[in-house]
Amino acid sequence: MHYPSDSLGKWDLLNEHESYYGIYALDTHGELEIGNKISLHFPTYRSMFEIMTVYVRTDGFLNRDAKQASAEIMTSLKQGRFFNVVEAIAPANGFDAFFNGCYRQTNRDGRFLPIRSGEIGY
16 A cells, blocks of 8 residues: 555645645455355445544534434535544544634534634544
């Protein structure tokens, strides 16, 4: 495995004019063959969700209607109001990330703030 310099360079070019966000994608279509007739389907979705999680920020509690709740989640994802966590390294229980810039502007939800200095908090 090598450092993805080319891919990161393309990502930087894309983000010069618009915002593009990266999100985990799970692939559980692998098989581990054991002998000629037996194979294990690995990894499972359950095992993958225990390893990686996407946390989505919404404006409040989700609507009880599944269609409305899905729309709220999709809106937050499109606005970059989420973060990816590798739970296998450390659980994100209570984790928060934010940027404090000048004039006490705080960005917690993916909105662009045109600030040249500040600090990242965890």
